Amino acid sequence: MKRNTLQWLAFAAVALMVWVTASAWSAAPPAEAQKPVEKSRKDLTPKPEGWVAPDQQEAEELARKTYPYVEKVLMEDLPLRQQRLRNIDIGFKDIKRSYILLDSPYVDTYDKKYGPVRFMHAKHAASLDGDCAACHHYRPADPEAAETVACRSCHQEAFSGGDQERLGLKAAYHIQCMGCHADMKKGPVSCEGCHATRPVDHKELVKLPANPTPQEVTKECLRCHEDAGKDMLTSAHWLWRGPSPFTTEQRKDVMSGKGTTTINNFCISILSNEARCTSCHAGYGWKDDTFDFSKTENIDCLVCHDTTGSYVKAPPKAGMPDPKVDLPHVAQNVGPTSRSSCGTCHFSGGGGDAVKHADMSSELNWPSRDCDIHMGGYDFQCVECHQTRNHKISGRSTSAPVVEGSRACEDCHTSAPHYGDSLLDHHLNKHCDTVGCNTCHSPVYSKCLATKTWWDWSTAGDRDRKAQKDKYGKEDYNWMKGTFEWKESAKPEYAWYNGFMKRHVLGDTINPDAVGFRPGEELTYAQKRALVKTNITEPIGSMKDPHSKITPFKIMAAIQPADAEHRHLLVPHTFPYDKEDKTAFWVSADWQAAFEEGMKKAKLPYSGEYMWVATNMYWRIEHEVMPKEHALSCVQCHTSLKGDRTCDRCHQDGRNAKFRELVEKGADFEHLRLKGRDVGSLIGTTDYIDFKKLGYKDDPILSGGRFKTLPLGYGATKK
Incomplete structure (x- = not known):
């Protein structure tokens, strides 16, 4: 009885507390309704005032120029015209403009679907062996006129002038270009092969509620672009894995990539850190290994096709857009990809601007001509080189294994890109058999x-250490990541490369000669730099391989964790899953907990003992191509040309060539220094490439090429 009474009293007390609490809540003023997030349409990468791509601007102005109509032409049989032009020595050297934009009011009068054509005049002339008559088949009848005139001088509006049979400019372009491509069995013959498609105005096509979810936006896109969604599901940008035909010992692996076993010496691995890493994923919600790659509604169309510059991801939210983004506004203004949309992710790899890539940064949104001739001079967008079919993007990175199609300089510039017929052009084209273009x-x-060139993870965890800024304004320390070094305008490392890479993947054992250091062991910076390295990526090639070329690389050096017993690199869990996660290093600064969780997600054994080891990665230099007048000169690489002897070692007759001027024509580091670049140590360099390190006995001018010694003239005494 007493027990029942006590139970009843306890129940009554609890009931009274609940009633009092409920009364208090009901008496309290209602919580203020959550304010809607203010949407932003601000362009985050606006074009700087006054920015122009000067070479493209000149080509556009020339394309709009009108020419007097040539009423009469000199009728001349093609073989006779070809022979006459050769006899009067008209050919490649007479080309005034190597690049022309094929665009004219005569062409664009009726059809606005396609954009103008970028026409490489010099390349086409070279492919025809300087036969100008192949395209310029007639000359004006006026004896004072030039032998070759612009196409639009003779071809303008269809059926214009006195000659009703003369083709209009549009027909002339298409018949001449497509006919030649078909006859030679090379070159595009489809519209998209030459033209970029102009974007469709989506303002009236896209129907969305005022505040849609990201998935609702994607479903609206897929209403018309269903096939694009299916294509995207099998793409590398969606899966972060795919075929790796240029990775040795993994050439048949169809699921290699950073979404699986690829590792690096920056943030190391995506595994267990998905929610942070996938801020750059072309999708929504990849926060862990349960993400469903078959759901098309989770594709992020806007991150690639935004043209407003206002679309941005929320960094720690597994690829979800920032709540401030006005999604309907962005969706109604989609278009082709751009440097800015591609750069949203690719310029910021590794957690910051220019961290990973030595040749890509936000500067390429609106670069100067000196920074990159293609993007800053001709206003190239990424897709103009990285051509795309069915959302498979061509290009080959040395840092990641997935390849959906290869692209190379030679695709546009040919394997003999120095199109002139001078002595220097001849020798530069010979160099192309051995030297990569970007060298x-x-x-x-x-x-x-x-860009970042050194990352020491072993020093991370000191919350009290203050970061210092280097001469570039970059911080040298972050307690979550460790110690850094940065370089700007740095000389590359050169190595033989035949297109294949060797990669260290998760589970591989480190270099057998590598000796690490344990927690608590203090090594100086010099001692860490001297440690035997494990190459996470390294180029395949050799001096004796005819397919190998001397190629420039950035070497990324790091100190990162490895299992002391199993001797494989470790995956740290750095970014927390949620507020309750205490195993993430960026929360607890506890390496042991971070390694245990990371290796569990990687499904690899962890002995419980770790050490710090040195690693290297080779990152090929492919962008930031300088104008041809700033390419390396002969004397900057060949020390033997520094003295009195130059080309006259072999060419005894120099009456028609200024040898000294030829060998010194090239990169002006003083010009770059005046532009603010950190190149003071390179001014006056005459041993830019270490030939002995590449396997030569000496400067190849003295010791001979890699497959044969120099021919006639070597060793001749100067007269």
């Missing part, structure tokens, strides 16, 4: 913005 045309990397 000469990208003499320094990260000349637009400093």
Whole structure:
């Protein structure tokens, strides 16, 4: 009885507390309704005032220029015209403009679907062996006129002038270009092969509620672009894995990539850190290994196709857009990809601007001509080189294994890109058998913005250490990541490369000669730098391989964790899953907990003992191509040309050539220094490439090429 009474009293007390609490809540003023997030349409990458791509601007002005109509032409049989032009020595050297934009009011009168054509005049002339008559088949009848005139001088509006049979400019372009491509069995013959498609105005097409979810936006896109959604599901940008035909010992692996076993010496691995890493994923919600890659509604169309500059991801939210983004506004203004949309992710790899890539940074949104001739001079967008079919993007990175199609300089410039017929052009084209294009045309990397070159994870965890800024304004320390070094306008490392890479993947054992250091062991910076390295990526090639070329690389060096017993690199869990997660290093600064969780997600054993080891990665230099007048000169690489002897070692007759001027024509580091670049140490360099390190006995001019010694003239005494 007493027990029942006590139970009843306890129940009554609890009931009274609940009633009092409920009364208090009901008496309290109602909670203020959550304010809607203010939407922003601000362009985050606006074009700087006054920015122009000067080479493209000149081409556009020329394309709009009108010419007097040529009423009469000199009728001349093609073989006779070809022979006459050869006899009067008209050919490649007479080309005034190597690049022309094929665009004219005569062409664009009726059809606005396609954009103008970028026409490489010099390349086409070279492919025809300088046969100008192949395209310029007649000359004006006026004896004072030039032998070759612009196409639009003779071809303008269809059926214009006195000659009703003469083709209009549009027909002339298409018949001449497509006919030649078909006859030679090379070159595009489809519209999209030459033209960029102009974007469709989506303002009236896209129907969305005022505040849609990201998935609702995607469903609206897929209402018309269903096939694009299906294509995207099998793409590398969606899966972060795919075929790796240029990775040795993994050439048949169809699921290699950073979404699986790829590792690096920056943030190391996506595994267990998905929610942070996938801020750059072309999708929504990849926060862990339960993400469903079959759901098309989770594709993020806007991150690639935004043209407003206002779309941005929320960094720690697994690819979800920032709540401030006005999604209907962005969706109604979609269009082709751009440097800015691609750069949203690719310029910021590794957690910051220019951190990973030595040749890509936000400077490429609106670069100067000196920074990159293609993007800053001709206003190229990324897709103009990285051509795309069915959302498979061509290009080959040395840092990631997935390949959906290869692209190379030679695709546009041919394997003999120095189109002239001078002595220098001849020798430069011979160099192309051995030297990669960027070796000469990208003499320094990260000349637009400093890149990270050293990352020491072993020093992370000191919350009290204050970061210092280097001469580039970059911080040298972050307690969550460790110690850094940065370089700007740096000289590349050169190595033989035949297109294949060797990669260290998760589970591989480190270099057998590598010796690490344990927690608590203090090594100096010099001692860490001297440790035996494990190459996470390294180029395949050799001096004796005819397919190998001397290629420029950025070497990324790091100190990162490895299992002391199993001797494989460790995956740290750095970014927390949620507020309750205490195993993430960026929360607890506890390496042991971070390694245990990271290796569990990687499904690899962890002995419980870790050490710090040195690693390297080779990152090929492919962008930030300088104008040809700033390519490396002969004397900057060949020390033997520094003295009195130059080309006259072989060419005894120099009456028609200024040898000294030829060998010194090239990169002007003083010009770059005046532009604010950190190249003072390179001024006056005459041993830019270490030939002995590459396997030569000496400067190849003295010791001979890699497959044969120099021919006639070597060793001749100067007269």
